């Protein structure tokens with residue numbers, strides 16, 4: 026059986042206010058192609074479908090349109106769980122319509138999928154946190170744990186517990202849930218699990234919204250379901266194998282698109298997982314296209330930035346401009362750059378004075394008050410104070426000194 030694992034689509038997410046729906050649409054088109062070419066039997070989407078609890082209508086429309094195509098009219102089951110960005114109730118609101126297309130939406134950890142026919146397959150057993158599918162003559166048991174927020178598991182965590190104990194009790198509770206549910210994983214079934222959580226040791230890239238404060242909602246890798254052939258996780262935006270997951274295969278598929286400039290150093294992907302009873306699980310990383318790359322341009326001076334914008338204005342990319350300068354850019358210069366080079370997300374002046382100042386940090390007590398003021402002024406305004414201003418400051422500073430002496 027071939028399973029495709031993806032997550033963290035963040036439909037509706039913007040880059041400094043710029044819509045990325047066009048890129049998200051291209052990703053979902055590519056995903057439909059991958060799923061068909063690789064002859065995928067089952068799709069797992071591990072949370073953060075949307076970027077906010079109140080996604081734009083266009084993002085919702087893109088989601089429905091895409092899952093319908095992915096499911097191939099109900100022939101290919103799609104199991105979708107909520108992430109920390111999703112509104113669990115809103116995500117599952119379309120369930121009655123989705124079911125007909127073989128799309129199973131799960132919002133909360135305790136959600137139960139009803140037994141019955143979905144599309145062209147059948148859910149033969151289910152309960153809190155699991156479902157069993159009869160698919161092409163094989164039985165698949167999937168443990169499902171939509172984003173388990175503290176609130177949704179709060180019956181276990183008392184407030185007086187110390188931070189460390191809270192971490193332990195949260196992780197232990199997740200472990201208990203998985204270990205109880207693991208009874209459903211049998212010798213003759215394909216055993217999977219899907220969740221959206223933060224496993225200890227995972228590598229964050231900065232565009233994930235923390236799901237915990239102070240690490241209290243961190244899960245130990247050894248609390249993941251131990252009898253699973255594959256555990257599909259969401260939350261971390263860099264694709265990775267879970268550290269310390271030992272013999273079980275647990276992966277984060279990561280986000281399909283670079284959601285911040287910190288994500289430009291590695292490829293985006295989805296996983297194609299082949300599980301055959303009696304054989305080792307095979308995990309293949311399938312790389313996605315970079316639909317519209319993010320680039321950071323470091324320019325030495327405003328002139329260089331203008332030249333670069335003119336020479337390299339054609340490519341379909343997002344650009345962060347970092348310009349070394351010792352003066353403030355004029356509005357017309359900024360306008361010119363944006364005209365020459367569309368899709369500039371940010372223009373950031375880097376003042377050389379400030380860099381040097383950081384390197385040569387002096388003991389403030391040995392500095393003249395005028396120098397302290399000058400440094401502070403440059404720090405606040407990014408430009409040198411005028412001579413008149415410095416004279417005025419000296420005058421006041423001197424005056425203060427005189428008064429002290431009297």
Ligand SMILES: [Mn+2]
Pocket residue numbers: 033073108110233234260261
């Ligand atoms: Mn996410």
